[in-house]
Amino acid sequence: MSVKNQVTPYADAEVSKKGQVTRMFDKIAPYYDNLNRVLSLGIDVLWRKKAINLLKKENPKTILDIATGTADLAIEAARTIKPDHIIGMDISVNMLKIGEEKINKKGLSDVIKLEAGDSENLQYDSDSFDAVMAAFGVRNFENLEKGLAEMFRVLKPGGTMMVLEFSKPRHFPLKQGFNIYFKYILPVIGKVRSKDEKAYKYLYESVQVFPDYDDFTSILKKLGFTQTNYKVLSAGICCIYLAKK
Numbered sequence: 042m043s044v045k046n047q048v049t050p051y052a053d054a055e056v057s058k059k060g061q062v063t064r065m066f067d068k069i070a071p072y073y074d075n076l077n078r079v080l081s082l083g084i085d086v087l088w089r090k091k092a093i094n095l096l097k098k099e100n101p102k103t104i105l106d107i108a109t110g111t112a113d114l115a116i117e118a119a120r121t122i123k124p125d126h127i128i129g130m131d132i133s134v135n136m137l138k139i140g141e142e143k144i145n146k147k148g149l150s151d152v153i154k155l156e157a158g159d160s161e162n163l164q165y166d167s168d169s170f171d172a173v174m175a176a177f178g179v180r181n182f183e184n185l186e187k188g189l190a191e192m193f194r195v196l197k198p199g200g201t202m203m204v205l206e207f208s209k210p211r212h213f214p215l216k217q218g219f220n221i222y223f224k225y226i227l228p229v230i231g232k233v234r235s236k237d238e239k240a241y242k243y244l245y246e247s248v249q250v251f252p253d254y255d256d257f258t259s260i261l262k263k264l265g266f267t268q269t270n271y272k273v274l275s276a277g278i279c280c281i282y283l284a285k286k
């Protein structure tokens with residue numbers, strides 16, 4: 042099964058999903074962190090903490106944070122895991138600018154370096170990192186398998202991949218309740234506060250078509266990852282996926 046996610050932020054057939062996603066994050070970058078806190082009631086911070094605590098057990102010294110955005114995951118990893126260095130990469134220059142300011146302010150610029158790039162064509166050598174991670178990033182890839190295969194390639198043999206991503210809650214009543222919030226309420230708040238018509242509608246739609254739970258680990262296995270497993274967070278709103286190369 043080739044997973045090519047066709048849900049795009051804008052109805053612009055001339056521009057690829059990658060182009061539209063880049064435009065969207067460049068546009069909403071100034072509002073992104075604040076909206077994360079508001080829309081998740083601050084729980085997104087706890088999800089990243091949980092994910093980094095699981096990765097900490099592997100004691101990685103070199104970490105690549107794919108689709109780092111404003112660098113929240115990289116900052117959490119620097120504080121908790123204390124690795125030698127972290128590279129955070131992203132396709133949106135405006136998201137990186139905000140990340141850079143936060144890293145400087147927190148005095149973490151010796152540990153975390155941010156670089157612009159495309160996660161489907163990574164500029165790093167094969168077998169380079171002890172850990173490769175992504176929070177809320179892989180769902181946005183134009184070609185999911187290509188991006189995950191790149192994560193596999195740059196990971197050292199024995200290294201760990203960690204992905205934190207939205208999933209669809211499966212059980213009543215959270216499934217129904219969360220769906221109403223996620224589909225109808227969140228896009229309205231997102232639209233008003235991000236000044237982008239579509240970004241938070243795209244969030245809902247992209248989660249609906251994204252392969253979650255065992256569907257996601259099946260793709261990882263197909264690409265060569267081993268010891269795949271996942272931890273369900275907040276009754277299925279999110280999952281932390283872990284795998285080894």
Ligand SMILES: C[S@@+](CC[C@H](N)C(=O)[O-])C[C@H]1O[C@@H](n2cnc3c(N)ncnc32)[C@H](O)[C@@H]1O
Nearest residue numbers: 066108109110131132133136159160176177181
């Ligand atoms: C929802 S944000 C997540 C940011 C951050 N990881 C966090 O936890 O808040 C998704 C990020 O993925 C980035 N992204 C999407 N497609 C990408 C690609 N092909 N290569 C690199 N970054 C990409 C976007 O620019 C955006 O910053």
